[in-house]
Amino acid sequence: GQNIDQPTEMTATEGAIVQINCTYQTSGFNGLFWYQQHAGEAPTFLSYNVLDGLEEKGRFSSFLSRSKGYSYLLLKELQMKDSASYLCAVREWGSNDYKLSFGAGTTVTVRA
Amino acid sequence: GAVVSQHPSRVICKSGTSVKIECRSLDFQATTMFWYRQFPKQSLMLMATSNEGSKATYEQGVEKDKFLINHASLTLSTLTVTSAHPEDSSFYICSARDLGAGLHSTEAFFGQGTRLTVV
Numbered sequence: 001g002q003n004i005d006q007p008t009e010m011t012a013t014e015g016a017i018v019q020i021n022c023t024y025q026t027s028g029f030n031g032l033f034w035y036q037q038h039a040g041e042a043p044t045f046l047s048y049n050v051l052d053g054l055e056e057k058g059r060f061s062s063f064l065s066r067s068k069g070y071s072y073l074l075l076k077e078l079q080m081k082d083s084a085s086y087l088c089a090v091r092e093w094g095s096n097d098y099k100l101s102f103g104a105g106t107t108v109t110v111r112a
Numbered sequence: 113g114a115v116v117s118q119h120p121s122r123v124i125c126k127s128g129t130s131v132k133i134e135c136r137s138l139d140f141q142a143t144t145m146f147w148y149r150q151f152p153k154q155s156l157m158l159m160a161t162s163n164e165g166s167k168a169t170y171e172q173g174v175e176k177d178k179f180l181i182n183h184a185s186l187t188l189s190t191l192t193v194t195s196a197h198p199e200d201s202s203f204y205i206c207s208a209r210d211l212g213a214g215l216h217s218t219e220a221f222f223g224q225g226t227r228l229t230v231v
Binding site: 040045087097101 | 118144146154155156157158161163169203205207220221222223224225227
């Protein structure tokens, strides 16, 4: 099983940086994903980490420490359109296939 | 990039009726599709894993007779909510794994989601 924890809400100012933490407990870990989800829409893929370290993709970066069961998503130069829910998801082996388990999501509000 | 199309985007049905939701991979083949349910302000909960040509694998607590899944081809999976009740009202989302990217593909491509309201 898994236990994925992330903060419920965060607020930041336009142009600032926000870091969303995610901790997890799982067996058969096979990667950690971050998704962005706007209200009423499906999630869109942001980043993927399977090895320890930092992955950078433009304004978004994601970090993973497998030994600590910890990841963070870093959003730089925040824009109003970044206001959304950010989901941390862990891939692990299920009964007969890999599956994704999602955290509850962190709602980020960007203010002018 | 790969596209998953889900239809309908919104549906309102009467209590006791059945509703079918389609999930199609438009430009890739998907041996595996996943069905999720998301209640307001909550995360995605995996309901079942849909495998082409075989029976779906349901997560614990999900009634297989109520949520019928058919994955008849490499590009289409359907979820039928049978005898729907108001408590089944939710956001249903499918995702698909690109067969060409292999088992360790790094992205799960999501459909647009279906907002089901049972009245």
